[in-house]
Amino acid sequence: MIMIYFVACYSTNLQEDPLSSIVVNSPYINDGGIFKDFLMQSTDHVLSLKSKLGDTSPSSMKTFNVDQYGAQGDGKTDDTKAFKKVWQVACSSKGSVVVLAQKNYLVKPITFSGPCKSKSIVVQISGSLVASDNPSDYKQDPTHWLMFDSVQKLSVKGGGTIHGNGNIWWQNSCKTNKKLPCKEAPTALTLYKCNNLVVEDLNVKNGQQIHVQFQNSANVRVSGLTVTAPEDSPNTDGIHVTNTQNIQISNSIIGTGDDCISIVNGTKNLKATDITCGPGHGISIGSLGEGGSKEFVSGITVNGAKLSRTTNGVRIKTWQGGSGSASNIKFQNIQMENVTNPIIIDQNYCDQQSPCQKQKSAVQIRNVLYQNIKGTSASDVAMQFNCSQNFPCQGILLQNIGLELEGGGEAKASCNNVKLSYRGNVSPSCNYIEEMHELGGFGKTHSMN
């Protein structure tokens, strides 16, 4: 038994400097071993979706081509009706089906609804879907363009392009023109209540607002996405995850005007690996707690990411006055290149025109590991923990951090109301870290007062 434990322990990448010892010894982490177990979990655990989806190679499936349902595919004719028809037929067929879209199609907002009779559905986009950019086409539901609703065992893939044609929405955003009222714009692709879902090998560009949103779904595998929009396009998050459990995002390249990946309320067990971000606002947990809401996020791993020229690297952001928690989070093996705030926790997040009032309650941030994070900062402060006075950030672990100023020079850390521990070389550091090292790396609350 002891041998087995020993081997298991040493097979993880924490072998040189077991963090579990900090977790065991830290007076701030007493959650009955949950965080320790989470730290020891391997990240290359792949969701066993293959067996759930069955054989989804087109040859074994019934094929429906949207062109045979009246689509012109000339990029000018409205092909919405043909998509509705082909979906209706495919969704009510028995067995496994594939829907082909091989040309360029102009489409208005459309919802592909389930549940379907089909056992599994592949939507193979090898051409492109281009959004209508006439806002009056979106009157019925101004917040969605393409949506899959309650479709199980769905794969959306094919190497093609989903083109949001977002220019007109960007121009009419209150973030672009402060005189205009703030209105929501459509999300380009929404996957809502889809379990056992694969989204892979697609280009998504120029979204009206969010590019790809996973909402109320479970068992999701996302890979090979390329998401692009101009750096100054407002609120164009790359991948947005809300209330979704067991989701793996890998091998994707995202450069937009907002968050690369944003992870919000109800998300549990998310793993992101091999992610390239920039430009944009970086990888973000939150915002959480807006308008006094109670929100929860847990079990988040980002392992293997490169962020270039983003405004944030890895960020957790919460509003004052909320409650709930963001807990058990790992940021590992991340390279920063000229990132303005490479490591940041902001519990005073305020994204509104009027200033936010000071409030007592906060979303609790607990158990966050930052490990092997290297590179350069565009600002003086490369590491910032701006935590709540009443709910200090707890169980923050830092291991092997090396961030310096872009172009050379020492960067700084700003640490308020944070209980942290560290291992290995950590630079920059809150100014008491040398002392903590002598004491064996145990944390304490650091406060400005």
Ligand SMILES: *[C@@H]1O[C@H](CO)[C@@H](O)[C@H](O)[C@H]1NC(C)=O
């Ligand atoms: C947050 O997510 C939980 C779990 O899904 C849900 O019950 C709750 O209503 C959500 N909170 C808000 C403010 O949406």
Ligand SMILES: *[C@@H]1O[C@H](CO)[C@@H](O)[C@H](O)[C@H]1NC(C)=O
């Ligand atoms: C780094 O980023 C800053 C601010 O975004 C920019 O002004 C500067 O030109 C960048 N430097 C390099 C070398 O890319």
Ligand SMILES: *[C@@H]1O[C@H](CO)[C@@H](O)[C@H](O)[C@H]1NC(C)=O
């Ligand atoms: C903390 O965040 C608030 C709001 O973003 C900001 O005004 C304040 O300057 C920050 N504090 C530090 C020490 O950075």
